[in-house]
Amino acid sequence: MGRFLAIVASLMTVASAVALYALKHDTRRLEAEVQATERAIEKAQSDIAALKAERAWLGRPERIDNLAREQGLAPIRPEQYGRIGAAP
Numbered sequence: 508m509g510r511f512l513a514i515v516a517s518l519m520t521v522a523s524a525v526a527l528y529a530l531k532h533d534t535r536r537l538e539a540e541v542q543a544t545e546r547a548i549e550k551a552q553s554d555i556a557a558l559k560a561e562r563a564w565l566g567r568p569e570r571i572d573n574l575a576r577e578q579g580l581a582p583i584r585p586e587q588y589g590r591i592g593a594a595p
Contacts, residue, residue: 564570575581
């Protein structure tokens, strides 16, 4: 009976070691996935900040005014306004 318990205890020890190794492997894999996701989030946030800065630079009124004048556009004149009743 003592030998049987020793064999069962040995098998349970080996099974526990295998389960612990599998759990450790899965934990490291998940940790790597989390780190990759965090890096992707940081890159996306950096890209968003850069795009917001670029949008702010492109939307400056003095820049748009110069581009419009280069294309021959000008501010609206009073005679260009129409009346609501005059529309077809």
